Structures are given as structure tokens and as C-alpha cells.
Amino acid sequence: MTVTLTLTDLLPISEDATDWDVAACRGDQHPDRWFPDPSESFDYAARICARCPIADACGTYASATGQTGVWGGREYRRGKLIR
Ligand code: SF4
Numbered sequence: 001m002t003v004t005l006t007l008t009d010l011l012p013i014s015e016d017a018t019d020w021d022v023a024a025c026r027g028d029q030h031p032d033r034w035f036p037d038p039s040e041s042f043d044y045a046a047r048i049c050a051r052c053p054i055a056d057a058c059g060t061y062a063s064a065t066g067q068t069g070v071w072g073g074r075e076y077r078r079g080k081l082i083r
Pocket of ligand 1: 049054056058071072
């Protein structure tokens with residue numbers, strides 16, 4: 001059996017599930033693009049984040065809760081903005 005995770009499963013940006021209703025990445029089939037290797041481009045994720053109505057909140061959440069990956073169109077490592 002194959003289990004397919006979407007980004008929604010991986011990035012719990014809020015306790016309020018309704019926030020995810022408007023997330024541009026909701027249902028995206030390439031969640032790995034939000035977790036690039038250090039030398040890897042994250043243009044795919046950044047393009048989607050650029051049209052996301054909750055991008056500011058997403059980045060704030062990543063910083064405040066020590067997240068790693070692409071949040072709000074920027075990449076964080078343990079909550080620190082790296083690029
Ligand atoms: S800013 Fe990016 S990672 Fe955050 S919810 Fe929106 S699309 Fe998803």
C-alpha cells in the first residue's frame with residue numbers, strides 16, 4: 001500500500017485547520033519541494049508560496065516555532081531564515 005502525503009500533512013502552520021483551506025500549497029503532490037537539500041533550488045515551492053494568501057503568517061509561524069523547510073516563500077532551518 002502506498003501512502004501519499006501532501007504538504008498539508010507535513011506543515012501544520014496553525015492550530016486552526018481552516019487556515020489551510022486557503023493555503024496555496026494545499027493538496028500539492030510534491031511536498032518534497034518544500035524541503036530542499038542545502039544546494040537545491042526551491043523555485044517550485046517559492047512560486048506557489050508567492051500566490052499564497054497566508055504567506056506572512058506561514059513565515060512567522062516557521063520562525064516562532066523553529067521549523068525547517070520553505071515557509072512563506074523563504075527557507076528556514078530550525079526557525080532561522082537562511083535564504
Ligand atoms: S506560504 Fe507556502 S508553505 Fe506556507 S501555506 Fe502558503 S504555500 Fe504553503
